[in-house]
Amino acid sequence: NFGSMDGDSPAAMRYTEARMKKITDEVMADIDKETIDWTLNFDDTIPEPTVLPTKIPLLLVNGASGIAVGMATNMAPHNLCEVVDACCAYIDNPEIECEELLQYVKGPDFPTGGLIYGYDGVREALLTGRGRVMMRAxxxxxxxxxxxxxxxxxxxxxxxxxxxxxxxxxxxxxxxxxxxxxxxxxxxxxxxxxxxxxxxxxxxxxxxxxxxxxxxxLQTSFAVNNIALVKGRPMLLNLRELIRHFVEHRHDVVVRRTRFDLRKAEERLHIVQGLLIAQDNIDEIVHIIRSSQTPDAAKERMMERFGLSDLQSAAIIDMRLRALTGLERGKLDAEREELEKRIAYFREVLASRDEQMRVIREELIEMKEKYGDERRTEIIYASEEFNPEDFYADEDMVITMSHMGYIKRTPLAEYRTQHRGGVGVKGSATRDEDFIEHIYVASMHATMMFFTEKGRCYWLKVYDIPEGTRSSKGRAIQNLIQIEPDDKVRAYINCKRLNDPEYVNDNFIIMCTKDGTIKKTKLEAYSRPRQNGVNAIVIR
Known part of the structure; x- marks a missing residue:
């Protein structure tokens, strides 16, 4: 047990046993072919690889997190299919821009699924190596x-x-x-x-x-910080650089592997050629071996007689009698042909960078076909920060305003239908010299526009008006909008939506002053709320 999402701690080491998945073979593939450098472990008792010869871009696919002194790293996991497609695109065109790679790698893909809410942070993380990804259940x-x-x-x-x-x-x-x-x-x-x-x-x-x-x-963020060691130095890497370093590493592995395979094939071909010479001259070989005092003497005589090398003559001495049958002869001929073909292929790969890149590309596509799966994490591209309206149901509210400027909202449901003989309910408490001046019904998501004695206009969302019970007197309006102390609200308008272009251009506000000045303005002029209000009409 390696712990769980319920917070269970991992089992002690003595109870822990891991069976690797099949994909681990691909991460370790060719490790025995001198493809990577080895170093001694912390107490110089066993050699360990400095890096794995992985066929899979493990750092991008698996993610990583690490804390070091002054060097933290936090890399998100990504989808194998998407990363392989991006690597192939880079191999086809090494000049490709990081921006273009975003059409292959859409964003992180978390094993626990969920949603990525909003794309700006994802985009920033992929293009710069740092960014904040919002995750939702x-x-x-x-x-x-x-x-x-x-x-x-x-x-x-x-x-x-x-x-x-x-x-x-x-x-x-x-x-x-x-x-x-x-x-x-x-x-x-x-x-x-x-x-x-x-x-x-x-x-x-x-x-x-x-x-x-x-x-x-249920909503949390993942702070991406792609710091990785490049040739021993910590560097902040974007998507293109991560892919470039992986492809370069893979190129190094493929070249070293091919050199190793070529060397082994040439060594084997050398032995096979010696065995074939022995097959052709078997009677003489048997005579030399029988008439020699020691194996070393037999080797010396064979090397002189047939121009064999030390390795070839040693292989002939170790040869079994069954190798003299016709069937074994055919096998040796077939092996020689096969080795010659393989040697020609290895030399061709080593001679051309394009051929090496083709090998890398083919192996990547094979990984995608074997192990690729669908995205688990869905990306919701269009998202804003929390909209305050999301926290309030759009219910009807009764807004009361008193003569001295106290305001509150009360759910309309609190004013029940009154039957015969009812005595009514108290609508609001006021101070002795105060009285209710305005009563208005507006829905929770609506915007109230307040017009003052000095000709200014202020805005307030209904949900921003403090809720009060029927018996409370409410809050002073000066505490809610930045109205001057000697100014007073004279009129207000309830407007459902200020962000609809058609609506604000087809409706008007008409104001009339005490001395008879009248003015008509499109609602559009009042559709951009400002914290400290705007001049609505000049009062002479």
Whole structure:
């Protein structure tokens, strides 16, 4: 057991046994063919490889994280198919720009799935080597048998501890930081992850979900910092540089492997040629061996008689009697032909860089066909920061304003329908000399525009007006908008949407002053809210 997403700690080393996956063979392939350099380990007892001869761009595919003194690194995992496609594109055109590689590598691909929310951070990470990737859990909204809405979480962000996440949500519910959740349960089993959050009867699922994203690890970020050692020096690498260094490493491995294979083939061919000479002159060879006092003397005589090398004559002396049959003779001829073909091929590869690149490309495509899989992490390209409207259901509110400038909003539902004989409900508390001047109904996502005595206009979202009970007097409007102390709100307008070009160009605001000046302006002129207001009309 190597630990789990529930925060279980790994088992002690004596209980831990690992069976590598098939893909490990490709990471270690050709390690015995002098393809890489070896060095002694920490106590000089065993040699270990300085780097693996991997056929797979392991650093990009697997990711890595490390902390060193003043040198942290945090690399995200990527999809094997996408990375191989990018490597092939680089091999075909080494001048390719990093920007062009983004059409192959879309972004990180986390083993735990989930969503990447927003593309700007991903793009920055791939182009510069540093960036912040926003990750979100994958959620669905379902209904229980009783008809209540519930949020079902099926994938959580990479490296998030599931047990801690559930505890955090439970704490927020207990502390009344998140409203609208009645029950949370972990139904995960060996078939997959499943966390169920059952909502209260009147809760709006999308509002609760956005609150969870903001306050819990259901949304978390991955800070990419691609620092890797290049020839022993730490460097910050972007996508193109990571691919370039991998292709260069692979090129080195292929050249060294081919040299090794060529040497071994030539050595074997040399022996086979000696055995074939012995086959042709077997009677004489047998006579030399029988009439020699020692094997060394026999070797000397054979080397003189047939011009053989030391290795060839040693191989002939070690030859078994069965090698004299016709079948064995045919095998040796076939082996010689095969070796000659292989030697010609190895020399051809070593002579041409294009041929070496073709070998690398073919091996990469083979890896993709063997081990490639679909993307697990979905990328949602268009995303903004949290929109405050996501946290409030679009319900109707009653807005009351008093003569002295106190304002509040109360849910319309609090003013129930009154039947015969009803005594009404108190709408608002006021100070003795104050009285209610305006009452207005507006929906939670609407924008209120306030026009003051001095001819200025201010904006306020309905959800930014403090909520009060029926019996409270509300907040002074000076605390909410930057209105001058001697100024006073005279009129206001409720506007549903200021970001719709058609709507703001087809509607007008008409103002009339006490002395009879009248003015009509397109709503478009008031469609860009400013913190400290704008001049709406000049009061002479």
């Amino acid at each position: 994958r959620t669905e909204i379902e209904h229980t048998a009783s008809g209540r809405e519930c949020i079902v979480i099926t994938e959580i962000p990479y490296m998030v501890n599931k047990a801690e996440m559930i505890k955090k949500i439970a704490d927020l519910i207990n502390d009344k930081k998140i409203e609208g959740i009645s029950y949370i349960n972990d139904e995960s089993d060996r078939n997959g992850l499943r966390i169920i959050i059952i909502l209260k009867q009147d809760a709006v699922a999308s509002v609760v979900l956005n609150t969870l994203y903001k306050n819990t690890p």
